[in-house]
Amino acid sequence: MPKLIIDDQEIEVASGTKVIQAAEQLGIMIPRFCYHPALGSVGACRVCAVKLLEGRLKGVQMSCMIDAQDGMVVSTTDEEAVDFRTHVIEWLMLNHPHDCPVCDEGGHCLLQDMTVSGGHGIRRYLGKKRTYQDQYLGPLIRHEMNRCIHCYRCSRFYQEFCGYRDLGALQSANRTYFGRFQDGILDSPFTGNLSDICPTGVYTDKPSRFRGRRWDYQRSPSLCIHCCLGCHTIATGRYREIVRQEARFSEAVNGHFICDRGRYGFFYANHEARPRRARVAGDEVSYDQALQALKAKLAEISKRSGPGAIACVSSDRSSLETQAVLKRIGRMRGWRNFSGFMPQGLAQKVQLAVARLEPALSVSLRELEGADFIVVVGADPINEAPMLALALRQARRKGAAIAVIDPRPIALPFDFQHVAMVPGAISLGLGLLARGSPDEAAIEKLGPPVSDFYAALPTPEVMNASDQKRLSPLIRDLRSSRRPVIVCGTAVGPATVVGLAADWALLLQAVGKKAGLFYLLPGANAFSAGILSDPEDTFEKTVEGIENGSIKALMLVENNPFWQFPDRARLEQALARLDLLVVLDYLNSAAAQQAHIFLPTATLYEIGGLFVNQEGRVQAAQRAHSGGIPIAQSGGGGHPPRIYGAGVPGAEPRPAWRTLAELVEEVVPPDEARMQSEVGVWLAEEDPRFADLPPFAELPEDGARLNHKRDGASRFLVNWTAELQKSRGFDDSFELLAVDWTFGTEELAVYSACLKALERKPGLLMHPDDAGRLGLTDGDEVAMQLDRGTLKVPVGVVANMAPGVIVLPRHRLLEWQRLACGRIRLERDRIRKAASPQGPKP
Amino acid sequence: MPSNYPQVLFQNRKPDRITTLEEYRQSGGYRALADVCKHWSPKDVQQEIMNANLLGRGGAAFPTGMKLMAVAEDAPYPRYIVCNADEMEPGTFKDRVLIHADPHMIIEGLILAGFAARAEEGIIFIRPEYENAARILEREIKIAREAGYLGQNILGNGYSLEIVVHRSAGRYICGEVTAQMNALMGKRPNPKVPPPYPTEKGLWGRPTVFQNVDTLACIPHVINNGAEWFKGLARTATGGGTKIFCVSGKVNRPGCYELPLGVPLREIIEEHAGGLPPGSEFKACLPGGASTRFLSKEFYEIEMDFESLRKVGHRLGTGAVMVFDHKTCLVAATLNLIEFFARESCGWCTPCREGLPYIRDLLRRIEEGEGREEFIPMLERMSKHLWSAYCAFAPGAVSPVEGLLTYFEDEVQEHIVQRKCPLK
Amino acid sequence: MLDEELRGSLTRKIAGIEHPRELVVDVMFALQEHYGYLSDEAVREAAELLDMSPLEVDEIATFYTFVYREPVGKYVIHVCDSVICWMGGYESLRDHLCRKLGIRLGETTADGLFTLLPVCCIGYCDRAPAMLVNRQVYGCLTPAKIDEIVAKLKDSAHMSGE
Numbered sequence A: 001m002p003k004l005i006i007d008d009q010e011i012e013v014a015s016g017t018k019v020i021q022a023a024e025q026l027g028i029m030i031p032r033f034c035y036h037p038a039l040g041s042v043g044a045c046r047v048c049a050v051k052l053l054e055g056r057l058k059g060v061q062m063s064c065m066i067d068a069q070d071g072m073v074v075s076t077t078d079e080e081a082v083d084f085r086t087h088v089i090e091w092l093m094l095n096h097p098h099d100c101p102v103c104d105e106g107g108h109c110l111l112q113d114m115t116v117s118g119g120h121g122i123r124r125y126l127g128k129k130r131t132y133q134d135q136y137l138g139p140l141i142r143h144e145m146n147r148c149i150h151c152y153r154c155s156r157f158y159q160e161f162c163g164y165r166d167l168g169a170l171q172s173a174n175r176t177y178f179g180r181f182q183d184g185i186l187d188s189p190f191t192g193n194l195s196d197i198c199p200t201g202v203y204t205d206k207p208s209r210f211r212g213r214r215w216d217y218q219r220s221p222s223l224c225i226h227c228c229l230g231c232h233t234i235a236t237g238r239y240r241e242i243v244r245q246e247a248r249f250s251e252a253v254n255g256h257f258i259c260d261r262g263r264y265g266f267f268y269a270n271h272e273a274r275p276r277r278a279r280v281a282g283d284e285v286s287y288d289q290a291l292q293a294l295k296a297k298l299a300e301i302s303k304r305s306g307p308g309a310i311a312c313v314s315s316d317r318s319s320l321e322t323q324a325v326l327k328r329i330g331r332m333r334g335w336r337n338f339s340g341f342m343p344q345g346l347a348q349k350v351q352l353a354v355a356r357l358e359p360a361l362s363v364s365l366r367e368l369e370g371a372d373f374i375v376v377v378g379a380d381p382i383n384e385a386p387m388l389a390l391a392l393r394q395a396r397r398k399g400a401a402i403a404v405i406d407p408r409p410i411a412l413p414f415d416f417q418h419v420a421m422v423p424g425a426i427s428l429g430l431g432l433l434a435r436g437s438p439d440e441a442a443i444e445k446l447g448p449p450v451s452d453f454y455a456a457l458p459t460p461e462v463m464n465a466s467d468q469k470r471l472s473p474l475i476r477d478l479r480s481s482r483r484p485v486i487v488c489g490t491a492v493g494p495a496t497v498v499g500l501a502a503d504w505a506l507l508l509q510a511v512g513k514k515a516g517l518f519y520l521l522p523g524a525n526a527f528s529a530g531i532l533s534d535p536e537d538t539f540e541k542t543v544e545g546i547e548n549g550s551i552k553a554l555m556l557v558e559n560n561p562f563w564q565f566p567d568r569a570r571l572e573q574a575l576a577r578l579d580l581l582v583v584l585d586y587l588n589s590a591a592a593q594q595a596h597i598f599l600p601t602a603t604l605y606e607i608g609g610l611f612v613n614q615e616g617r618v619q620a621a622q623r624a625h626s627g628g629i630p631i632a633q634s635g636g637g638g639h640p641p642r643i644y645g646a647g648v649p650g651a652e653p654r655p656a657w658r659t660l661a662e663l664v665e666e667v668v669p670p671d672e673a674r675m676q677s678e679v680g681v682w683l684a685e686e687d688p689r690f691a692d693l694p695p696f697a698e699l700p701e702d703g704a705r706l707n708h709k710r711d712g713a714s715r716f717l718v719n720w721t722a723e724l725q726k727s728r729g730f731d732d733s734f735e736l737l738a739v740d741w742t743f744g745t746e747e748l749a750v751y752s753a754c755l756k757a758l759e760r761k762p763g764l765l766m767h768p769d770d771a772g773r774l775g776l777t778d779g780d781e782v783a784m785q786l787d788r789g790t791l792k793v794p795v796g797v798v799a800n801m802a803p804g805v806i807v808l809p810r811h812r813l814l815e816w817q818r819l820a821c822g823r824i825r826l827e828r829d830r831i832r833k834a835a836s837p838q839g840p841k842p
Numbered sequence B: 001m002p003s004n005y006p007q008v009l010f011q012n013r014k015p016d017r018i019t020t021l022e023e024y025r026q027s028g029g030y031r032a033l034a035d036v037c038k039h040w041s042p043k044d045v046q047q048e049i050m051n052a053n054l055l056g057r058g059g060a061a062f063p064t065g066m067k068l069m070a071v072a073e074d075a076p077y078p079r080y081i082v083c084n085a086d087e088m089e090p091g092t093f094k095d096r097v098l099i100h101a102d103p104h105m106i107i108e109g110l111i112l113a114g115f116a117a118r119a120e121e122g123i124i125f126i127r128p129e130y131e132n133a134a135r136i137l138e139r140e141i142k143i144a145r146e147a148g149y150l151g152q153n154i155l156g157n158g159y160s161l162e163i164v165v166h167r168s169a170g171r172y173i174c175g176e177v178t179a180q181m182n183a184l185m186g187k188r189p190n191p192k193v194p195p196p197y198p199t200e201k202g203l204w205g206r207p208t209v210f211q212n213v214d215t216l217a218c219i220p221h222v223i224n225n226g227a228e229w230f231k232g233l234a235r236t237a238t239g240g241g242t243k244i245f246c247v248s249g250k251v252n253r254p255g256c257y258e259l260p261l262g263v264p265l266r267e268i269i270e271e272h273a274g275g276l277p278p279g280s281e282f283k284a285c286l287p288g289g290a291s292t293r294f295l296s297k298e299f300y301e302i303e304m305d306f307e308s309l310r311k312v313g314h315r316l317g318t319g320a321v322m323v324f325d326h327k328t329c330l331v332a333a334t335l336n337l338i339e340f341f342a343r344e345s346c347g348w349c350t351p352c353r354e355g356l357p358y359i360r361d362l363l364r365r366i367e368e369g370e371g372r373e374e375f376i377p378m379l380e381r382m383s384k385h386l387w388s389a390y391c392a393f394a395p396g397a398v399s400p401v402e403g404l405l406t407y408f409e410d411e412v413q414e415h416i417v418q419r420k421c422p423l424k
Numbered sequence C: 001m002l003d004e005e006l007r008g009s010l011t012r013k014i015a016g017i018e019h020p021r022e023l024v025v026d027v028m029f030a031l032q033e034h035y036g037y038l039s040d041e042a043v044r045e046a047a048e049l050l051d052m053s054p055l056e057v058d059e060i061a062t063f064y065t066f067v068y069r070e071p072v073g074k075y076v077i078h079v080c081d082s083v084i085c086w087m088g089g090y091e092s093l094r095d096h097l098c099r100k101l102g103i104r105l106g107e108t109t110a111d112g113l114f115t116l117l118p119v120c121c122i123g124y125c126d127r128a129p130a131m132l133v134n135r136q137v138y139g140c141l142t143p144a145k146i147d148e149i150v151a152k153l154k155d156s157a158h159m160s161g162e
Ligand SMILES: Cc1cc2nc3c(=O)[nH]c(=O)nc-3n(C[C@H](O)[C@H](O)[C@H](O)COP(=O)(O)O)c2cc1C
Pocket: B055, B056, B057, B058, B059, B060, B061, B062, B064, B084, B085, B086, B087, B088, B089, B172, B173, B174, B175, B176, B177, B178, B210, B211, B212, B213, B215, B216, B391, B392, B393, B396
């Protein structure tokens, strides 16, 4: 622990700390451009110069490159160092276009700050400025190379940190250029970060271009709700509109960055089509009228058919408050409990994951970066939760071995082992890894139940030789690992895998490894939905209830079953049978349009909210603005905006929890602050896992983890005979998997026009063996015949996936809901080449 | 010709063709290797070179023995030995002359250095302008291989080495070893400050020793004749061996001269290079390539070795003596040198990438009669600050500017006062 | 398009080496030789051969002096403009060449025969002023010598049917 003096202040820091970091700990902000805590030091920009007065090294040195050492005396204010820094700024400004008035970075530009603080005010250089040509980099990022100061942050972030290969440094000397080989959309789904890390305006945020200055904006800490990771963001509002979102640093979750789906997914909140008025029977009415109508209708149905005829369904995009109030009032009124998961079997998997995530096993996204062996089962990081892929890459960069067991074609920005198996075989693969991982002798000593569990694990013979061969190097890596982590998805694998993942992690811990467990869940608040949902009640059952007449009223709270329920025709018929369909939402979804009573709700940007990420971390988003139709829309861009009325136009949407509370008199609609504390109490009553949380108003920045209960009873229970059966897949038919893609399948982000260009063309994917048997080649248009109709799509033939499955994205442009997917069989003769009008291709 | 100094590196040099393997052998070539293979350990070789006080001839004058010793005994394999034949320092052409004179001397040196470091792979990194030299080397490597000096189990010693010639595509920074490392690995040739040092983690993370062509050519002679003999070749106590001085500019006989370290500058210019052409008077010279400081006439008698120059704030660099006469404008010459450096900067760090074009602009203005009084302190300060650049390129680049301002400030002043180049 | 023979020989060379990236300059030179310059297509092909991305190849290609990312003439003349050649009369030789070829530095003659580029010290200071034509050196230049060289080059171009 070296002790040193910086500007007359003494400080002791961990060894390996750079002087620039040590100074930061003292609150001394040494200028920097190329240094970035996530990217490390490279010493390129030279603006962090300080003078070392005492110690082994002396003179002007770069504080980002020097390790703090005992006896060092550092001056950041020494004349020579200051003069050097001023020169560096002057050099950087030689060619800078000084176009701050029209530059979107103006106002939050590190170069501006450094120029002013570095004391460079008067231009001495008389020469001409160098100019560059800009490139088109896609819909998210604008390129203006003339502003570049060559700190190399972009190429280091893009290539080293993220692992993508289409943006980098070209040319040399003072002609050095950062860009692509040619104009085109950037490959990486993390490109928005370029605008955050670029210290000047080379990469600016395209969708928010010319929308305002940093000081015009209301910026508030928010959360991303486009997947289960709960990355921290800064939502930027202006004139009743979210104009931009940036990454917010989080030590425990996302570090410094976020993905493009999360950054640009917010446009649903501003969308023109967003419903802002309540509706009864299709007519716009006042909020109170709709509320009264709803109350009366619910009372009537309750009286007529009993409260059990009313079913309430929330979703994993609802805030914890909303889920809690719904749970509470449902209990008070005797309504049916809600369950928010649409695909078959998903609720069960989520609940199992939530139950099995013990505190001793759980690792955060950032802790994952410290693992030395990671096996990902039944998850597709880039497509389901992109920031997970980035965390995996950081682990890989530090030397971790990474393997993915999943039927889908998995692409990740680093090298890894992919074992593509049909979903049913994943548990077997995992079981084999588990068997190979410890010394058998060590297991003996542990005794039951571990030894029994171990003894029951499958032996290699149950698996075919080629899969065995692919698994064996993993076993070797695993054995030598000290901090293995298993990342387990809930999207495609069977439920057994979820439990098995936890059992295996326990087993590894029992043999002395620092093993960790990381689940992926289907949505932002899936964790709490999992806790609060009735395990017996699934949406499937709700539909059945409607069909058999036991459910008469359905209240959908921020839930659109048409998006995710895999059988559209059935759903339509069922909803049509209802006496009452109520929808509370901020999206004008298909369900909202059919609702008898519709009540608009506010988004998290207008009310904030609590969300529980996939590791059970409760985090808070704060309000970014107070609602209403964006002025740009209400005034058509003119000034003043011409909608006349007493209040803020379009400000009727309320928090869903508030509307729900108002339905039940006993639950007095409290103000927000009281609301949150009340919710805390209710939740603690509802489930002990919520008991130890701090009051929500006092949640730390990085949230607080739920105190998971240790579910000893469900440990080590695998029925291997049943698993063996499942693992065979279907001999004569395909298993159809509906999957998520980074862009185009997530319900909220599809409202963002800027993300549309990034969507891959939808189509189904299959293995070359299967395609060969069906006489299909890549790019063919196929027709899939289903009970309820035919779907025509192009087929992609890809080798890096499991044979025997068909992968179909839940793409907004596909009517996949007609297919009734899940683990469903699709006989091979139901899929064939669509007759093409032009005849066969040459 | 003037005084007869022992010709070691040039002993077989011919006016019109290379020395063949046979001729090299006859002059004692590959005897050192045979000897080493029979009786020496890698450590012995390192020690002998250390004792010989052989300083790197590539410009940095780092003790070669020390570098070889820096490769830890238990370091991983494969290890690499790289012959730096990039030679892009303006004014320097000794490596080219050496390759064309006696390629096997370099090959043998490379094998011996490789042996000392237990390297399995040798690479000759050569600039594209030396395509002929590259072909000569490729051909002679093959011949050496056929003669058993290269390949598996060299001369029955059990030691194996293969050598390949790697062609660069031209950039001065590629001569800097860490940049060269990146170039060899197919990356952008930006330098990378140690640690780790190349001798610890070099090419592909393996120990790698980089030596200049000239340095390697000395090694067979050190082994053959011993450290003491080698040291004795120099006239002064520090640094052993002869030195190839490449003289260019305003002299009657530009070219390479092998002379003892420590010969006076005057002797090099006047006796060996034939003095200045008629009507020319000595005004200044760069003693060791473009990245050294101008020496004015007051240094005319200085002993040209590493230490004597260092003592007076100069560097021997590559020993490329570039002579400027009284009719040559040193502001314009410096401008030309800075033009070179500004163009060749790798673009990694700010002082070099942006500072050099700035300096170029100031010098150009002065030369064109647009100079201002305040440019001089600006140049001084910037030159000083360029020493805090990322690599040694920038300090080298400003050396001529510093020399100009130190010894020829009057000439700069004249430009400013007269609002024109006084020599035009 | 790359002909099969060249592709085959490069593929074999790459396959025979532990770190293919080491060959990036060699591959670029080979493709440059084939296409006359390193065209975009050539960058893509080099990338494919070396399992790099086109950008990764271009990052290196654009760094170097002797990789031409734009079309050049049959003869690329690199005139040394560094200090010794400068002292030896570079400027007037350059002007002579420009006049003679009817182009400025950086340009190619209309008949596609000559491209004129400045270059840093080429290591022939003992024979200053000097220049390279397709990497062959010509030293101790005078206007007359330049005329002679240019005439010879033109002749041999005509003989080879250009
Ligand atoms: C900008 C720069 C360019 C250099 N160019 C060369 C060169 O062309 N040839 C060379 O041998 N050394 C060159 N060097 C020196 C090398 O970095 C290194 O010191 C040398 O090759 C080591 O070999 P030696 O110890 O045998 O001299 C250069 C150094 C710098 C900073």
